[in-house]
Amino acid sequence: MTNPLVRRIGLALAAPALAAVFAVVVSAIVLELSGSNSIDTFGTILSNGFQLETFVDTLNRATPLFLAGVAAAIGFRMNLFNIGVEGQYILAAFAAAVVGAELNRFALPGFLHTLAIVATAMFVGAVWAGLSGLLKVTRGINEVISTIMLNFVATGGIVAALLPKVITDPTAPNQGTETIAERAWLPDLNGVAEVVTREIGRGRELTGVFLIAVVVAIAYHVGVNRTVFGFDLRSSGMNPFAAFAGGVQPKKMVFLSMVLSGVVAGLVGMPEILSDNHAYDQGFVQGLGFGGIAIALLGRNSALGMTFAALLFGFLDSSSAVLQVQASASAEIVRIMQATFLLAAVVAFEFVNRIRQRDEVARASAATETPNGPTPSIEGASA
Amino acid sequence: MAPAIELIGITKRFPGVIANDNINLTVAEGEIHAICGENGAGKSTLMKILYGMQPADEGVMRVFGEEVTFSSPNDAIERGIGMVHQHLMLADQMSVIENVILGSEPTKRGVIDFDAAKAHLAEVGRAYGLTVDPDDYIDTLEIGERQRVEIIKVLYRGAKILILDEPTAVLVPQEVEELFNNLRELKQDGATIIFIDHKLQEVLEISDSITVIRRGKTVATVAASEVTAGDLAELMVGEELPSPETGASTVTTDVALAVTDLTVRDDDGRAIVDNVSLQVHRGEILGVAGIEGNGQSELINAIVGTYAAETGSIEMAGRDIGSASVRERREGGLGYVPQDRHREGLLLDAPLWENAALGHQTAAPYSKGFWVDRPGSRSQTQQIREEFDVRTPNVDVSARALSGGNQQKLIIGREMTAEPAVLIAAHPTRGIDVGAQADVWNQIRQARANGLATLLISADLDELIGLSDTIVVMYHGRLVATLDPAEIDPRTLGSYMTGAALKGDA
Ligand SMILES: Nc1ncnc2c1ncn2[C@@H]1O[C@H](COP(=O)(O)OP(=O)(O)OP(=O)(O)O)[C@@H](O)[C@H]1O
Ligand SMILES: [Mg+2]
Numbered sequence: 001m002t003n004p005l006v007r008r009i010g011l012a013l014a015a016p017a018l019a020a021v022f023a024v025v026v027s028a029i030v031l032e033l034s035g036s037n038s039i040d041t042f043g044t045i046l047s048n049g050f051q052l053e054t055f056v057d058t059l060n061r062a063t064p065l066f067l068a069g070v071a072a073a074i075g076f077r078m079n080l081f082n083i084g085v086e087g088q089y090i091l092a093a094f095a096a097a098v099v100g101a102e103l104n105r106f107a108l109p110g111f112l113h114t115l116a117i118v119a120t121a122m123f124v125g126a127v128w129a130g131l132s133g134l135l136k137v138t139r140g141i142n143e144v145i146s147t148i149m150l151n152f153v154a155t156g157g158i159v160a161a162l163l164p165k166v167i168t169d170p171t172a173p174n175q176g177t178e179t180i181a182e183r184a185w186l187p188d189l190n191g192v193a194e195v196v197t198r199e200i201g202r203g204r205e206l207t208g209v210f211l212i213a214v215v216v217a218i219a220y221h222v223g224v225n226r227t228v229f230g231f232d233l234r235s236s237g238m239n240p241f242a243a244f245a246g247g248v249q250p251k252k253m254v255f256l257s258m259v260l261s262g263v264v265a266g267l268v269g270m271p272e273i274l275s276d277n278h279a280y281d282q283g284f285v286q287g288l289g290f291g292g293i294a295i296a297l298l299g300r301n302s303a304l305g306m307t308f309a310a311l312l313f314g315f316l317d318s319s320s321a322v323l324q325v326q327a328s329a330s331a332e333i334v335r336i337m338q339a340t341f342l343l344a345a346v347v348a349f350e351f352v353n354r355i356r357q358r359d360e361v362a363r364a365s366a367a368t369e370t371p372n373g374p375t376p377s378i379e380g381a382s383a
Numbered sequence: 384m385a386p387a388i389e390l391i392g393i394t395k396r397f398p399g400v401i402a403n404d405n406i407n408l409t410v411a412e413g414e415i416h417a418i419c420g421e422n423g424a425g426k427s428t429l430m431k432i433l434y435g436m437q438p439a440d441e442g443v444m445r446v447f448g449e450e451v452t453f454s455s456p457n458d459a460i461e462r463g464i465g466m467v468h469q470h471l472m473l474a475d476q477m478s479v480i481e482n483v484i485l486g487s488e489p490t491k492r493g494v495i496d497f498d499a500a501k502a503h504l505a506e507v508g509r510a511y512g513l514t515v516d517p518d519d520y521i522d523t524l525e526i527g528e529r530q531r532v533e534i535i536k537v538l539y540r541g542a543k544i545l546i547l548d549e550p551t552a553v554l555v556p557q558e559v560e561e562l563f564n565n566l567r568e569l570k571q572d573g574a575t576i577i578f579i580d581h582k583l584q585e586v587l588e589i590s591d592s593i594t595v596i597r598r599g600k601t602v603a604t605v606a607a608s609e610v611t612a613g614d615l616a617e618l619m620v621g622e623e624l625p626s627p628e629t630g631a632s633t634v635t636t637d638v639a640l641a642v643t644d645l646t647v648r649d650d651d652g653r654a655i656v657d658n659v660s661l662q663v664h665r666g667e668i669l670g671v672a673g674i675e676g677n678g679q680s681e682l683i684n685a686i687v688g689t690y691a692a693e694t695g696s697i698e699m700a701g702r703d704i705g706s707a708s709v710r711e712r713r714e715g716g717l718g719y720v721p722q723d724r725h726r727e728g729l730l731l732d733a734p735l736w737e738n739a740a741l742g743h744q745t746a747a748p749y750s751k752g753f754w755v756d757r758p759g760s761r762s763q764t765q766q767i768r769e770e771f772d773v774r775t776p777n778v779d780v781s782a783r784a785l786s787g788g789n790q791q792k793l794i795i796g797r798e799m800t801a802e803p804a805v806l807i808a809a810h811p812t813r814g815i816d817v818g819a820q821a822d823v824w825n826q827i828r829q830a831r832a833n834g835l836a837t838l839l840i841s842a843d844l845d846e847l848i849g850l851s852d853t854i855v856v857m858y859h860g861r862l863v864a865t866l867d868p869a870e871i872d873p874r875t876l877g878s879y880m881t882g883a884a885l886k887g888d889a
Binding site for chain 1 (some may be wrong): 755
């Protein structure tokens with residue numbers, strides 16, 4: 001028999017590995033059917049993947065995806081389906097960009113300027129998500145419905161209506177808020193990374209928000225698993241009635257977790273505002289909120305799982321850009337891979353779980369001493 | 384004629400436990416066959432195997448002489464086997480008919496044919512003498528009615544062999560009578576019934592033969608007419624049958640819990656607790672008798688704080704807690720054993736040590752300030768496990784992996800070890816076997832001697848009479864009588880509960 005620990009770790013990795021194989025096979029079939037050479041395409045993706053610059057790009061793309069994943073997962077942990085991360089981060093980023101631009105006119109130390117931008121984003125995200133929470137606890141409106149509606153209100157309503165009003169230069173190529181003063185930009189982390197790597201090629205800067213994401217990851221993990229608040233949150237998710245009888249106030253928890261979810265959602269747009277564009281314009285990145293839901297699902301709401309999920313999706317996104325440039329295959333193949341991976345992973349998790357249970361049983365039958373449990377060797381006189 | 388059921392050499396292992404160890408069971412057609420045994424003996428597991436919910440690791444099953452293997456309950460249903468679980472499994476927000484047809488919906492051109500379903504349901508009901516209103520919503524039904532729905536659901540699918548896992552645990556004596564009458568009728572119509580129960584008197588009353596299981600093994604199969612309750616208890620646990628007795632009174636004059644003029648209304652504005660006043664002193668056990676649905680649940684929910692009272696006051700040790708949150712009340716020393724352990728008592732998918740913390744998560748040893756104290760929680764849970772004989776391989780398994788009775792012991796254990804000043808206990812020994820029951824009674828008695836004030840609700844009238852210092856009867860939301868348990872027997876108490884004694888008096 002193989003070492004049980006090795007087997008256990010193997011099983012933990014088996015689900016994503018199975019899903020990956022499946023995703024690759026499906027994508028290969030799609031590629032061949034659409035007349036592209038699958039070997040070439042995967043070759044491109046791989047050879048590109050081994051470059052340092054791609055890795056930096058992957059981290060940059062994974063950072064906001066991970067943050068969106070955490071935002072969604074906070075709700076999921078207590079069975080709240082916050083579908084509104086999308087609207088929350090877009091509205092938050094817009095507000096942060098406006099505030100950041102306004103503050104250009106004041107003499108401020110750079111870090112205060114940055115802080116004001118981040119705080120605005122977190123606050124607006126919290127308010128927008130908190131609104132859904134409030135609607136649920138006071139009016140009993142399902143959060144799925146309210147967050148979807150508020151997505152529309154935020155993106156199609158508020159931002160669409162206000163964006164034209166903040167455009168200062170109608171002839172500029174990118175129509176948006178005024179660029180935030182350089183003092184408020186987050187420094188990139190290339191210098192830090194280059195301590196261990198070679199010099200990173202020009203045009204690739206590791207976003208400073210990456211550090212914020214690391215902090216969020218640790219705070220999320222510790223908060224959920226090690227604090228009384230986290231216990232309250234998880235117990236509400238597992239059994240709201242038992243949690244209530246155990247002293248957890250359901251309404252307070254719904255509201256608080258929505259607000260927290262919104263706080264993190266507010267950070268999703270920060271790489272764009274603080275590292276990339278330094279403004280909110282019409283081309284502002286969309287869809288990260290929905291990406292976050294996929295990350296939370298794939299990562300099973302755990303900090304580590306979501307880290308891997310975000311890295312994978314970030315890498316695939318990055319490959320998509322390369323494919324686009326090389327035009328060897330449709331860049332959409334990456335979307336297909338992401339989607340099949342997600343679906344296959346959900347199935348594979350279930351499958352591996354079964355095996356794991358069977359394993360435990362096998363181990364149990366091998367184990368003999370169970371001090372307090374029914375001992376198998378007890379005499380059972382039959383009459 | 385081949386027996387209805389023949390199980391040969393059934394073995395089932397779980398992590399750290401052999402739930403069924405080479406079990407043999409033969410059930411003749413048309414009999415009522417009881418299965419008895421301690422908590423965790425493996426009764427439910429065996430029945431789940433027979434019902435196709437879990438595969439056996441080893442063993443052979445024969446149904447009416449034919450060898451079968453089930454991979455899901457659907458296979459079992461096809462063979463005419465139906466099961467009503469220890470923990471009822473109905474969808475609260477659906478109507479009776481929707482629950483009954485769930486999973487086997489009759490369709491006409493792709494749409495569910497409710498008329499056909501109702502017609503068939505009425506037919507089944509007539510045939511077996513069971514009545515339910517198909518349009519009632521489950522959450523409006525009493526627990527006895529819910530159980531009837533579960534039984535009908537099984538019969539609707541054409542079951543000839545019925546498995547009932549602890550059906551009487553949640554019923555008051557009158558409902559038990561009713562259930563037994565139904566079962567006798569079913570038997571007359573040719574049904575075979577397998578029946579699990581911890582109350583030995585009931586087992587002797589209803590069954591034809593009895594199989595005793597102990598630690599996963601068959602100990603004996605006996606004819607009900609040939610044994611006494613004492614014999615059974617000895618077969619099960621090797622002990623004499625215990626009975627709850629209060630012992631010397633420890634009642635003091637300090638009021639620990641005072642409820643004054645309490646009124647609770649349901650969603651329709653009906654006063655479901657109607658102007659109730661009661662006092663529980665330190666060292667006293669106050670029993671509340673009443674048939675389910677007469678306001679006892681609402682009364683305890685209002686005291687615990689999970690349901691808002693309309694008027695009236697609740698005081699603990701002289702402090703008004705009427706507007707305090709559940710957490711404040713519990714931190715103030717209020718212990719709570721809920722009547723439905725799965726609904727209000729446990730996080731089934733969480734490990735035992737987290738379940739032990741539930742309701743006490745803000746206090747030592749489960750937490751230190753802001754932080755969960757994992758080692759503290761674990762060792763406390765370990766202590767509960769030893770003191771209350773919770774049968775489990777370790778404290779890291781999920782609560783779901785415990786047998787029903789052991790889940791109950793865990794809840795009792797966590798509430799008692801928190802040393803509450805006031806304990807609200809609803810059916811504290813529900814589902815607990817006769818041996819462990821005595822231990823729980825002893826624990827409650829000991830705490831009472833140390834000054835614990837207990838408000839006790841129980842469907843088990845022997846328990847209620849045996850433990851209480853005073854009994855009040857709740858009827859239609861009001862307290863209608865105060866009785867001395869020393870001077871009353873279950874029959875008389877039962878007639879108070881149904882209101883019969885009251886009308887006679889008036
Ligand atoms: N899903 C499971 N996973 C692990 N262990 C389990 C599982 N189900 C049952 N067990 C274990 O199997 C044993 C038998 O449990 P079972 O539920 O059959 O007992 P029971 O006789 O019905 O007891 P009770 O009278 O308390 O209901 C117990 O030790 C229990 O902990
Ligand atoms: Mg059981």
